[in-house]
Amino acid sequence: MECVVNRLSCACMDESLSDDRELLREMLEKMTVARKFEEKVFELYCKGLLHGTIHLGIGEEAAGVGTAMALAPDDYILVTHRGHGPAIGKGCCVNAMMAEILGKQSGVCCGRGGSMHIADLDKGILDANGIVGANAPIACGAALTIKLRGIKDRVCAAFFGDGAANQGAVHESMNFAAVRGLPVLFCLVNNQYGVSMHISGAMKETDLTKRAIGYGMKSFECDGNDVLAVYETTKEAREYVLREGPCLLVEHTYRTSGHSKSDRNLYRSQEEIAQWEAVNPVARFSNFLLERGLFAREEIDGIDRYSKDAIETAVRLAFAAPDPSTAGAIDDVYA
Ligand SMILES: Cc1ncc(C[n+]2csc(CCOP(=O)(O)OP(=O)(O)O)c2C)c(N)n1
Ligand SMILES: [Mg+2]
Known part of the structure; x- marks a missing residue:
């Protein structure tokens, strides 16, 4: 199978961003934290x-973190069942996320949602949703609210996968958003599989950018394993949404972790996984920073240590936190 990342021109590491050391540091830190967060979650699960259940996005950190970081703090995002990376990118506290996954009262949703329902309204994270494709119509609702309230500088980004791209709700949402000119950024994370089904088995036309054409929308595309390419393309797409209306952003990536908690990888070869591991976004970005002399080895190692400590602290705090009380079991239940 062709590695899509090789097909795309590597916008990797635009010179103009090289000066902004704080931004580069934050990108590496958030991607490293996301990686270690998920490795720890897997360990706890085992x-x-x-x-x-859990769905890890190991290998997809650049897509989630890069896009979330390119958005404005007031922008909204809706993430999928594989949503830890974008949530960390948008600034969700890892202590509260870990506590949520462990079902604790100190969790970001008081321990009631777990991995697939991490929402943090203060950070604009409206929801994580395990129903494949269900984010897109919710994003239209949020974007309609933005529009009706006359807010000019806010977008709502809906993350969804290549599998979700075939869901009716996603097509209806793209049509609705286009017709109504809603500020939705349709963010398609193409990791090339829906569970065990490769995109070539699920759709005749695998160029997912073409999905936009039928709805009169513009599309953008980037190497989803290159955090700077993701960041820059998202910025461009966001500007387009504010100026012209909704658009589709396709980010090509790969999850080297399994689909869910258990996955024997019988549908893909070890060679294929290794090929993508070789372009994994965290190591790739670290190497870039080192090779360009932007960061010293000690600084990269420091970020690694900091991220590891942050996750250990999150686990320690979560285990020490109280369980939700049964007395409050139906608080905040609206239906
Ligand atoms: C409506 C619906 N159908 C089926 C499922 C079961 N399911 C969970 S994840 C998934 C695959 C989704 O693939 P994709 O959209 O590419 O996202 P990825 O898992 O690759 O991140 C499926 C079919 C579901 N959760 N919701
Ligand atoms: Mg997929």
Whole structure:
């Protein structure tokens, strides 16, 4: 199978961003934190300490973090079942996320949502949603509200996968958003699989940017394993949304982790996984920073240590936190 990243021109590491060391540091830090967060979640799951299911986006950190960081603080995002990376990118506190996944009262949703329902309204994270494709219509609702309230400088980004791209709700949403000129950024994270189904088995036309044409929308495309390419393309797409209306942004990436908690990888080869591991976004960005002399080895190692400590602290705080009380079990239940 062709590696899509090789097909795209590597916008990797635009010179203009090289001066902004704080931005580069934040990108690497958030991607590293996202990676270590998910590795820890997997470890806790394997030890039987975490209940329910989990979907890890190991290998997809640049797509989630790069896009979330390119948005404005007041912008909204809606993430999928594989939403830890974008949530961290948008600034959600990892202590509250870890506590949420462990079902604790100190969780970002008081321990009631778990991995697939991390919402943090203060950070503009309206919801994480395990129903494939369900983000898109919710994003239209949020964007309609933005428009009706006359807010000119806010967009709502809906993350969804290549599998979700075939859902009716996504097509209806793209049509509705286009017709009504809503500020929606349709953010398609193409990791090339829906569970075990490769996109070539799920759709005849695998160039997902073409989905925009039928709805009169513009599309953007980037190497989703290159955090700077993701960041810059998202900025461009966001400006377009504010100026012209909704658009589609396709980010090509790959999850080297399994689909869900258990995955024997019988649908893909070890060679394929290794090929993508070689362009994994965290190591790739670290190497870039080193090779260009932008960061010293000690600084990169420091970010790694800081991220590891941050996750250890999150776990320690979460285990020390109280469980939600049964007395409050139906608080905040609206239906
Ligand atoms: C409406 C609906 N159908 C099926 C499922 C089961 N399911 C969970 S994840 C998934 C694959 C989604 O693939 P994609 O949209 O590419 O996202 P990815 O898992 O690759 O991040 C499926 C079919 C679901 N959760 N919701
Ligand atoms: Mg997918």
